[in-house]
Amino acid sequence: MEFITVQEAxxxxxxxxxxxxxxxxxxxxxxxxxxxxxxxxxxxxxxVKKEKVSPKLWEQAESVLIESAVELSGTLKEDKRAPTGxxxxxxxxxxxxxxERFPITKDQSTEDLLDKRHLWIRSRELTTVWKVxxxxxxxCRDYFATKGYFEVTPPIITGSSCxxxxxxxxxxxxxxxAFLSQSAQLYLEAMIFxxxxxxxxxPSFRAEPSKTNRHLTEYxxxxxxxxxxxxxGLVEFEQGLITAICQHVAKHCREELKLLxxxxxxxxxxxxxxxxxxxxxxxxxxxxxGIDIPWGKDLRTIEEEALVKHYDKPLWVTGYPKEIxxxxxKDDPDDPRVVKCxxxxxxxxxxxIIGSSERETDVNILIEKLKKAGxxxxxxxxxxxxxxxxxxxxxxxxxxxxxxxxxxxxxxSIRDAIPFPRTIKRSTP
Ligand code: 4AD
Ligand code: MG
Numbered sequence: 511m512e513f514i515t516v517q518e519a520x521x522x523x524x525x526x527x528x529x530x531x532x533x534x535x536x537x538x539x540x541x542x543x544x545x546x547x548x549x550x551x552x553x554x555x556x557x558v559k560k561e562k563v564s565p566k567l568w569e570q571a572e573s574v575l576i577e578s579a580v581e582l583s584g585t586l587k588e589d590k591r592a593p594t595g596x597x598x599x600x601x602x603x604x605x606x607x608x609x610e611r612f613p614i615t616k617d618q619s620t621e622d623l624l625d626k627r628h629l630w631i632r633s634r635e636l637t638t639v640w641k642v643x644x645x646x647x648x649x650c651r652d653y654f655a656t657k658g659y660f661e662v663t664p665p666i667i668t669g670s671s672c673x674x675x676x677x678x679x680x681x682x683x684x685x686x687x688a689f690l691s692q693s694a695q696l697y698l699e700a701m702i703f704x705x706x707x708x709x710x711x712x713p714s715f716r717a718e719p720s721k722t723n724r725h726l727t728e729y730x731x732x733x734x735x736x737x738x739x740x741x742x743g744l745v746e747f748e749q750g751l752i753t754a755i756c757q758h759v760a761k762h763c764r765e766e767l768k769l770l771x772x773x774x775x776x777x778x779x780x781x782x783x784x785x786x787x788x789x790x791x792x793x794x795x796x797x798x799x800g801i802d803i804p805w806g807k808d809l810r811t812i813e814e815e816a817l818v819k820h821y822d823k824p825l826w827v828t829g830y831p832k833e834i835x836x837x838x839x840k841d842d843p844d845d846p847r848v849v850k851c852x853x854x855x856x857x858x859x860x861x862x863i864i865g866s867s868e869r870e871t872d873v874n875i876l877i878e879k880l881k882k883a884g885x886x887x888x889x890x891x892x893x894x895x896x897x898x899x900x901x902x903x904x905x906x907x908x909x910x911x912x913x914x915x916x917x918x919x920x921x922x923s924i925r926d927a928i929p930f931p932r933t934i935k936r937s938t939p
Contacts, residue, residue: 511528513528513529513530513581514527514528514529515529515549515552516529516549516551516552518551519554519596520552520594520596523586523588523596524585524586524588525585525586526584527583527584527586527598528581528582528583529549529556529581529583529598530549530580530581531547531548531549531579531580532549532579532632533546533547533548533574533575533576533577533609534546534547534553534576534634536574536575536576538572540560541560542557542560543557543558543560543571543572544556544557545557545571545580545582545600546593547582553594554592554593554594554596554597555589555593555596555597556582556584556599557598557599557600558571558572558600562599562601567602567603570604571603571605573605573608574608574609575608575610575611576612577609577612577629578606578608578609579606579607579609580604580605580606581603581604581606582598582600582602582603583603585599586598613629614630624925624936625939627930628930628939634769635769635770635926636926638766638919639770639915639919639926639927640929641766642759642763642766642770642919643911643915645758645759645763646759646911646914646915646918647711647911648758649754649755649757649758650711650732650755652754652758653750653751653755654709657707657747657750658707659707659708659709659736660708660709661708661709661710662698662705662708662710663710664691664697664701664712665691666690666691666712666713667681667688667690667691668689668690668697669687669688669689669889670689670696670890670893671692671885672691672692672693672695672696672836672838673692673693673716674883675885677692677716677717677718678717679717679727691712691713691714692715692716693714693731693733693908694710694712694714695735695838695906696838697710698710698733698734699869699893699896700892700896701735702735702736702737702902703737703896703899703900706737706738707734707735707736708735709733709734709735710732711731711732711733713728713730714728714731714908715727715728716729718933718934719934720934721934721935724811724860724861724913724916724924726912726924726925726931727934728932729910729911729913729924729928730910731908731909731911732909733907733908733909734747734906734907735904735905736904736905736906737903737904738903738904739868739904739905739906740868740905741828741867741868741905744852744906745786745826747907748826748852748854748864748866748907749782749783751909752782752824752854752863752864753780753781755914756778756780756781756918757780757781759918760774760775760778760780767919770919770920770921771920772919777918779822779823780823784823784825784826785821785823785825786825786827787817787825787826787827788827788828788848789827789828789830789831789848790805790848792809792813792827795817795820799816801813801816805831806831806834808830808834809853814859814861814862817855818856819859822857824856824863825854825855825857826853827854828850828851828852829845829849829850829851830848830849830853831847831848831849832847832848832849836867837870837876837879837880837882837883838869838879839851839867839868839870840868840869840870840871841870849867850868851866851868852866852867852907853865854866856914856917857917858920860913860916860917863909863914864908864909865907865908866905866906866907866908867905867906867907868905869904869905869906871897871901871902871903871904872897872901873894873897873898876893876894877894911927912924912928913927
């Protein structure tokens with residue numbers, strides 16, 4: 511007989527089944543051993559009755575501890591008291607690996623659980639997050655494919671900074687200075703001159719000095735760049751992407767979202783068009799709400815939270831002051847104080863999920879901006895060449911995958927949106 515998954519067994523509902531997985535829970539008495547079996551799909555209660563099996567088999571069943579690996583066969587029957595509504599009466603049982611006493615018990619501190627992360631990633635909640643994350647990634651890939659984008663592979667080790675020096679991780683590269691990439695953007699910009707529409711999913715690194723529930727020092731960055739695309743095209747592309755992700759997840763992850771305490775309808779209603787305001791309008795709204803922030807200052811978490819309270823969909827905030835944005839963003843010809851950029855803020859206070867802009871195409875303006883930012887021009891020589899040989903209007907964006915997963919899965923911390931979180935205090939396991 512072939513193994514089937516626990517979910518397939520639940521759907522089958524009756525008859526003989528052959529299952530394998532790990533012991534999720536166990537409870538034993540003199541006559542019975544109850545084993546809740548877990549696999550990638552679900553959990554199911556299994557019962558071994560002493561009187562029905564051989565002494566050798568009983569001895570094995572009786573000795574299992576949580577997270578032991580087992581294979582078993584038995585007969586399914588409905589049982590309303592069992593956690594997923596069915597029970598398997600076991601007639602054959604093989605202990606593939608008898609686990610030691612599992613080091614994770616109830617009521618462990620967050621730090622203890624992070625120390626045991628390599629084991630805790632099997633928990634039902636985290637397993638569910640990984641499933642949703644895989645669907646988020648699938649939706650992104652599918653979206654780029656429908657838009658005719660090419661997936662490309664930019665470098666991680668770089669010599670130039672994309673997002674400013676303060677969050678750069680420095681590495682000693684055979685005695686030379688190099689950095690871990692903060693963003694693939696500059697390389698994607700280079701690649702549009704061959705492929706026009708490109709995207710990449712890469713780890714990005716930020717030496718974030720603070721401990722928050724929305725910052726990782728290593729996160730997965732989804733970035734796209736398109737030649738000939740103007741600012742309005744960019745906003746439309748992003749709206750389509752967020753819609754595609756939410757519609758896909760709401761359709762394919764209903765059970766997962768429920769298990770995580772997220773009503774799938776919260777996600778299903780996320781469809782374009784989305785609300786859109788300028789930074790200047792945002793400042794006015796904040797003043798109306800009694801928040802005292804001068805024009806020109808970047809929005810912090812508290813300001814973002816106050817803004818998104820007015821909406822139940824992601825919010826597109828455009829036209830930030832150029833002093834607080836990166837050198838590569840294009841000046842707005844209609845308002846010299848601001849750039850043609852756009853941040854997307856997730857609803858419910860989950861924070862910025864996308865940073866994006868139309869790019870500056872003029873080599874002299876770029877040089878001026880780099881100088882103003884205190885950057886060494888020679889580090890950007892190669893990038894400036896892109897404005898010397900066939901410069902064209904173009905735009906692009908970066909989306910933080912874990913930010914999106916945290917929002918969709920309604921997670922307290924971004925740490926639970928990535929299997930092995932790297933934060934200011936943690937680079938292991
Ligand atoms: O806004 P950021 O810094 O923009 C860029 O890096 C651009 N070069 C992207 C581009 O246009 N190609 O970062 C983009 C997104 C943010 O909106 C946020 O979602 C995520 O990356 N992000 C982080 N996610 C987790 N931990 C951090 N420390 C993050 N920093 C940024
Ligand atoms: Mg940003």
